[in-house]
Amino acid sequence: MRKSLLDHLLDWTGRILLTAILGFVLLPFFVVAIASFNDGAILSFPPREWSLRWYANAFQYRDFGAGLVNSLKIAAFGATIALIAGAGFAYVLNRYDFRLKGVLNGILMSPLIIPNFTIGLGLLILSAAASLPRNLWLVVATHVIIVLPFVVRSVYVSLQNFERRYEQAAESLGGSPWHVLRTVTLPLLVPGLASGGLFAAILSFNEFTASLFVVNQSTQTLPVAMYNYVREYADPTLAAVSVLYVLAVAVILLVVHKFFRLEKVLNVE
């Protein structure tokens, strides 16, 4: 069938629109990359001279290094705890009925609706009221609460697509419940667990708003350190940090995409 003129027009309008939107999404990152090589201390376009001095500055500023270490620790602990708790809950949700299941589910999923600043404020007030120390574990707990719904969803989806007959076969061959869980159920769930854990770690690493409420000087995360820097200094050091950040996240995303396919992880296929 030959395409009419109108069809061609539609195709081209679509292509131009798509390119423009993708350009809008990527524009700020291109601009920040150009700004990071600007020699001047004041951002201006186009840059007059180029240099790497803001990258050197970024590496020398101690709060970024300390923040990165804190963020990595918090993301690792937070994602692990959220993965264990979330996978356990998704399993129970899928296989077991008990009273108050709906209430428990509602409370655990509520961080999807409750704004992060409210969660941060609530935990700050709670820790003050219960005279708990404002240490790294408070930040970890905050992140666990925020990322848990995503883990539960990811594991729950893979449990729904789960072939129960493998478990039944193992049971009928005399496997004990624990044995079946360890040798059949868990290995089959690995993709769901991996994507849930990874997603949790990435979200936790990027979390800013709730963290701002619960951190102190010694537990500040990298996003909080970056925010504090912008408030104090106007130079392009943060542009350099942003470029490094973008590169690191892009590499992680490409690796995840290669092994798990993002379409699957996000359930948009």
Place this chain on the structure above:
Amino acid sequence: MTKRPFLGWFASPSILIAFGIAASFLAIVQYSFRANIPGALDPGGFTLENFTTLWKAVYGEAFLNTVLLCLWTALFTLLIGYPLAYAMVRARSARLRSAILLISLTPLFLGEIVRTYSWMIVLGNRGFLNAALMQMGLIDRPIPFMFTMTGVVIALVHFTLPIVVVMLAAALSHIDRNLERAATSLGAGRVRAFLTVTLPLSIPGIVAASSTAFAWTFSAFATPQMIGGGQVQTISTLVYQVGFASFNFPLAASLSLTGLLFTVAVLAIFNTGIRRLERIGGH
């Protein structure tokens, strides 16, 4: 269901976490009814004063700003996100599909700070956008984007886009394409097939995506704080200010609580809307 009751133990860590969430929520409710003692972190006796304070013009304005920001952002995110999701779902090559998905998701994985800072460089008086417009001779003086609603909305659309694209793509990919083919074979043009078949079928997805966009924008903090620069106050920026600049945690708590109840009310309205639309659609 299952015959293995020991499985219930797997829920125990999450029960502990649920207690933590409930406790912190109760802490907010409790604090919002307590008097503030300046200079002390512990609150005073029970009072309703915090909620009467919220009637002041500053807070009313912040509420209005927040609602306007949420509505504008939801609208523009939909207008941009729909073609993106549509192109992604209908792309013939898997590579193009992956590329669209990866690019539209990058903002999600970069966190609020990197994104907002990047937008500050684009929107500043001597930033990229103004420099480009002046270079082209379109304007003589820089347009103020920073510290304005326009600037905040632009950055918030970027902030909300990924989640909207993912939700719309999920909705669009579940529409049976045969329906569209049937419409075309009966003589409808592509535009008409889209307007009379695909678009109506995706309405529940659109409503779900816009309610999520609304909730996301409501909870955004760094973007209105950094791009609004104190000129565009929202609930989130006020909560932080009241808490950390005036150390009035009871008032911050009541402000958060009111905001939360407001979000829940709006989402409930959206949800009723979805159900009504689904009934009309005959699902």
